[in-house]
Amino acid sequence: xxxxxxxRMWGGRFREGVTDEVAAFNASIGFDQRLAxxxxxxxxxxxxxxxxxxxxxxxxxGALRQGLENIGREIASGEFxxxxxxxxIHMNVEARLTERVGPVGGKLHTGRxxxxxxxxxxxxxxxxEVERATxxxxxxxxxxxxxxxxxxxxxVCGYTHLRRAxxxxxxHHLLAYVEMLERDKGRLTDCGxxxxxxxxxxxxxxxxxxxxxxxAAREALGxxxxxxxxLDGVSDRDFALEFLAAAAICMMHLSRLSxxxxxxxxxxxxxxxxxxxxxxxxxxxxxxxxxxxAELVRGKTGRVYGDLMALLTVMKGLPLAYNKDMQxxxxxxFDGVDTVxxxxxxxxxxxxxxxxxxxxxxxxxEGGHILATDLADYLASRGMPFREAHEVVGRVVARxxxxxxxxxxxxxxxxxxxxxxxxxxxxDYATVAASLARKSQPGGTAPARVAExxxxxxxxxx
Numbered sequence: 403x404x405x406x407x408x409x410r411m412w413g414g415r416f417r418e419g420v421t422d423e424v425a426a427f428n429a430s431i432g433f434d435q436r437l438a439x440x441x442x443x444x445x446x447x448x449x450x451x452x453x454x455x456x457x458x459x460x461x462x463x464g465a466l467r468q469g470l471e472n473i474g475r476e477i478a479s480g481e482f483x484x485x486x487x488x489x490x491i492h493m494n495v496e497a498r499l500t501e502r503v504g505p506v507g508g509k510l511h512t513g514r515x516x517x518x519x520x521x522x523x524x525x526x527x528x529x530x531e532v533e534r535a536t537x538x539x540x541x542x543x544x545x546x547x548x549x550x551x552x553x554x555x556x557x558v559c560g561y562t563h564l565r566r567a568x569x570x571x572x573x574h575h576l577l578a579y580v581e582m583l584e585r586d587k588g589r590l591t592d593c594g595x596x597x598x599x600x601x602x603x604x605x606x607x608x609x610x611x612x613x614x615x616x617x618a619a620r621e622a623l624g625x626x627x628x629x630x631x632x633l634d635g636v637s638d639r640d641f642a643l644e645f646l647a648a649a650a651i652c653m654m655h656l657s658r659l660s661x662x663x664x665x666x667x668x669x670x671x672x673x674x675x676x677x678x679x680x681x682x683x684x685x686x687x688x689x690x691x692x693x694x695x696a697e698l699v700r701g702k703t704g705r706v707y708g709d710l711m712a713l714l715t716v717m718k719g720l721p722l723a724y725n726k727d728m729q730x731x732x733x734x735x736f737d738g739v740d741t742v743x744x745x746x747x748x749x750x751x752x753x754x755x756x757x758x759x760x761x762x763x764x765x766x767x768e769g770g771h772i773l774a775t776d777l778a779d780y781l782a783s784r785g786m787p788f789r790e791a792h793e794v795v796g797r798v799v800a801r802x803x804x805x806x807x808x809x810x811x812x813x814x815x816x817x818x819x820x821x822x823x824x825x826x827x828x829x830d831y832a833t834v835a836a837s838l839a840r841k842s843q844p845g846g847t848a849p850a851r852v853a854e855x856x857x858x859x860x861x862x863x864x
Contacts, residue, residue, distance in 0.1 A: 428726075457612060542753070584657060600628050657699065706742060
């Protein structure tokens with residue numbers, strides 16, 4: 403079915419309207435209405451610029467401001483009716499403004515295109531979402547630090563290749579994620595800094611024909627700078643890509659933590675217990691306690707990766723300046739924003755209720771010969787080349803495996819049977835506590851170092 407009239411916001415060139423199917427396909431109001439508040443802010447900034455440039459009288463500017471503020475209240479209260487026929491949030495707002503204030507509403511779009519309008523809205527939106535995301539990252543950091551503090555004295559087995567490696571403090575392990583998240587905050591903040599410029603005044607692609615002061619709009623928007631090329635101003639989506647890239651890396655970190663929580667809470671590890679409120683049961687097996695939240699965070703990581711790839715693919719072949727393809731920027735961006743926010747929030751809440759089984763933690767230190775590296779370092783400290791020391795200790799481990807013993811079961815005489823470099827102090831040296839204490843270099847797992855880092859993060863995160 404063909405519509406009777408062309409779209410009154412742009413249809414002067416056309417003799418017939420689009421079909422209902424094309425109208426629905428072309429419209430973005432179903433998802434870009436999320437930008438409504440930012441569109442109002444952008445339009446208020448446009449009023450300020452038009453008034454400063456003499457395009458609007460003070461009376462006209464006042465009428466437009468009042469109309470826009472009233473529309474903002476309509477939207478906030480749910481009274482506003484969004485129309486697919488008007489395609490997007492920009493034309494919905496402008497049409498309603500003209501209904502409210504009359505023909506002067508048509509002056510709002512002077513020197514402005516939907517191209518620079520949507521670029522402005524998206525920057526304002528993302529600037530706010532970056533602030534929210536960094537706050538959620540910091541909240542997760544605080545939850546991890548608090549969990550580390552509760553278990554400051556717990557020693558666990560550290561792994562490489564998912565095989566027992568060396569003893570570490572559980573707090574040290576959690577603080578590794580705090581460091582990762584700090585880098586995530588840095589990436590998000592950097593993205594926010596580059597988003598913090600105003601493209602308003604770029605027009606459709608070449609700038610405005612009228613002397614409308616862009617600086618007046620920038621100041622009204624509270625943005626830090628202006629885009630310096632009108633073509634780039636309307637066609638740039640790097641800031642959205644940067645956010646999704648930062649979000650994808652952050653989700654990778656959350657996924658790694660989730661994987662460890664899933665492993666640690668399994669019957670095979672039994673190291674931690676997840677709060678019941680973050681788990682579900684089985685419809686068939688009454689005994690099950692499934693780590694669904696952690697599994698979903700792990701799964702949703704791929705979703706955010708997909709959001710990033712979707713937008714990269716949209717942008718990869720576009721000539722300058724704006725192309726309708728770029729309407730496809732919003733859904734992956736909005737999805738990435740929502741997904742990373744939910745995952746950060748739920749992971750923080752899950753960490754708040756995490757409990758460590760101290761007996762299982764102690765048991766994890768038995769077996770695996772996790773002090774073998776300490777023995778090699780002991781011999782190296784007494785002048786033996788490390789590669790030779792490595793081989794000597796390898797023979798010690800092989801003997802233990804053959805005889806079903808642990809390194810901690812060996813006597814001084816046993817050690818001296820492998821090398822006369824072993825002294826009478828070796829049994830005191832080869833303990834978990836001594837091993838931890840020796841890792842006192844910056845970044846090590848020595849209790850004193852971990853305590854320092856805990857204190858650092860508690861102060862830094864507030």
